[in-house]
Amino acid sequence: MSDTRPTGDQGLTTYRDVQVSPDFSELRRRFRRFVFPMTGLFLVWYFLYVLLADYAHDFMSQKVGGNITVALLFGLGQFVSTFAITMIYVRWADRRLDADADRMRRLIEGEHE
């Protein structure tokens, strides 16, 4: 791809120039707008579960069918949410991060060589 690099980017020689460029700002914004809320979400969900397990014994020990308790469903729910967030993030990052990050990397490494 480096052969298609635009020749007009002579100013893009330092990391600081890249850092303030609109393309990079957009990549950083996109990354943070995904991972920060997602981190908040799973931490809230995890600590909600921890607090319920710790302080709401009556609620958690209710049976929902056979010997399956609410606590067990909540616990398995943590597994499901962890697997789901992993899949969602990997899919999202493969599609929305890699192409732009790669393009910028080639641009920078090309300039440096």
Added chain:
Amino acid sequence: MSTPLLLPQATDIGNPTVNVAIFALFVVATLAIVFRASRNNRTAADFYAGGRNFTGPQNGIAIAGDYLSAASFLGIAGAIAINGYDGFLYSIGFLVAWLVALLLVAELLRNTGRFTMADVLSFRLKQRPVRMAAAISTLGVCFFYLLAQMAGAGGLVALLLGIDSRAGQSLVIAVVGIIMITYVLVGGMKGTTWVQIIKAVLLVIGAGIMTLWVLAKYTFNLSGLLGAAVDKSPAAGEKLLSPGLQYGLTGVTKLDFISLALALVLGTAGLPHVLMRFYTVPSSKEARRSVSWAIWIIGIFYLFTLVLGYGAAAIVGPDAIKAAPGKANSAAPLLAFELGGELLLGVISAVAFATILAVVAGLTITASTSFAHDIYGQVIKKGQVNADGEVRVARITALVIGAVAILGGIFANGQNIAFLVALAFAVAASANLPTILYSLFWRRFNTRGALWSIYGGLAATIILIAFSPVVSGKVDAKTGKSLSMITDTGIDFHWFPLDNPGIVSIPLAFLLGWLGTVTSKEPVDVDKFAEMEVRSLTGAGAEKAVHH
């Protein structure tokens, strides 16, 4: 809780010869692979990072191999068998923690560093002091984790080989240590990684077979299995199925549980031996795939341990487990014996041994890399050392660490494994994670902030542990026996009420990182910060794979 391994009774189940034979097979096979893998160990990147040539899936399996220690296999299965649901809470914390690594740490770290955690932390701050601090905390975490694994080896020996004399156990700990040193010296990161991969595959297959076997006994009816576990546990009864059996007793134990939950979820992404594994892949995309694979394998494995724990309660019964040498840790091996006799017990025992061996090897290479690359190469020699010299120091360090681990393991034989592991997680969450996050995401962060956070977090964790009931003054109300490290009930110097320090030390370390930063007049190194930020997100200038 503290000295179950000194019980003078030998195991009367299983056949030690079978156990030893299967284990010897594992050692011979892995050593052969390690020798093969070592042929291409030429550069520092080969020795420290396996040439960065592992694929995401390979590294993901190796991460699972590194992470699923004997404490999580034997420990969690045993905790579920005895304390029911409260044992399950551990595995949930250990698993959810991986999302921190996936979303915030793995890829950025891979793009920024070379070999160690300190590479990233010192990237844009004052090199020598920050590197030194990061290396000290790396060595601290590795030391506690190593001690836990070696102490576990002693307990396992008592149970599986029928060796109940202290001298015999010490000899086996020494043998484990020597095999592990061989892996690291000969194979470097490449050899160690292959040992992790083989071990992870064996562990998951072994646990998977046992899980299916247990479920088949109850016609794949989970509710039926839980009912049988309750029937076999008259003391706990229905409480086995909901939280509170272990942590629900008083307000203090409830708070202790929150503290533990915090340390578990924030500890993983600060464990240096886990972080170092991200350097063994060629790119951040592969680092992402590694974590994704690791999460699936670790998650599925913990689901297995849920079935195995309740299965052990239903089929073996808590009384038989508590009476066995090794107590709770013997739940999974006893279950294996009940299901598949001597042969399955032998296989599961060998897998448990392999687990200890592989985890110890991973910790040793992490600690020796950190010493050689950070302390020797960058702090003492100020970077004026060639890679060969550094790797030579790393090999010597591995020998020293191996010796320390053997001695420490012999000394710690009989200590509570779960406590030592929880301590390692608490140090990682307090001393490492705040600095990692600040340096990746907070522009203003500076050297004083890093030093205060690392040293403050490390000191707070160790001091609070030293003055906690874990070390002295915890007495079983029923039997009057000590539950602390110091078993003399007359000695009691604890003033911190909780077993786990996380709820105090983690917020404190974050606070110190902020406070140190805002009180320091050190200007932000804008060029280095720009380089770090651009590198971390785009991978520009990141270390490439080695091609032979």
